[in-house]
């Protein structure tokens with residue numbers, strides 16, 4: 096077990112400062128996410144090098160559509176989560192405690208694997224990667240020293256201090272999964288939308304590439320009012336240039352509502368475009384026209400995709416080849 100990096104003390108309790116829950120944890124107890132344990136007055140992480148999956152995967156699967164399109168990153172995860180969405184699409188690893196007996200994968204081994212697979216860097220994903228915090232600090236630093244990029248797919252419920260430390264260790268890009276409006280968080284996931292948007296805003300200010308994802312769940316957050324609220328927050332906190340992905344839900348874990356109708360996703364895209372977001376996408380619908388990137392200025396098709404594959408990329412020097420409009424992203 097490694098000592099945690101972010102915690103303080105209030106009387107006889109340890110206070111974890113990694114996410115907005117700020118769990119107060121007594122001796123011998125664990126925090127809400129079950130990955131942090133108090134022993135002899137110190138907080139320890141149970142996830143360091145305790146990985147549930149390691150796999151080379153395309154950027155488009157995260158999804159990152161405006162950060163190194165067509166490349167792959169070595170994608171890895173640990174266990175558990177700090178939110179409780181009942182439809183979790185990765186519930187097999189996010190709804191279980193980290194095992195106490197495991198082979199620790201050192202950061203050196205992870206980075207070496209990325210080199211062998213020809214990946215351009217690392218991506219912490221699948222379960223909530225904030226819970227791998229101490230490991231990410233080490234792995235990201237090492238990857239950066241080898242000229243690699245570091246990315247995360249997160250629910251964005253970490254504290255600003257955690258985000259800053261990740262940035263200082265070499266985090267380049269973060270994909271933040273917004274669950275809906277404040278009511279969606281209260282009724283289903285725990286947490287608060289306003290804290291997640293605050294982190295997205297801070298990430299932009301820190302120079303981290305950001306893309307926002309909103310999984311649209313049938314009869315949960317598919318109402319036009321809720322979608323408009325998400326888009327309003329997007330415009331207010333991260334701005335019209337940051338890509339917004341509306342992705343399709345499928346029944347999973349405790350949730351049996353039918354999959355999101357494709358028309359609902361299309362309507363969400365149309366609402367966001369009307370409201371001024373430049374790059375809006377549909378996810379989890381292979382072959383859909385809204386998987387492609389169009390120039391917001393002249394309408395030219397810039398990146399043609401099929402599911403997670405880039406078929407054609409016409410962007411040159413970060414610009415539309417037709418009209419010269421600068422396209423948001425790292426290409």
Ligand code: SF4
Pocket residue numbers: 111112113114115116117118125126127128129130131177226
């Ligand atoms: S990271 Fe875990 S222990 Fe720490 S505040 Fe969040 S839920 Fe609680």
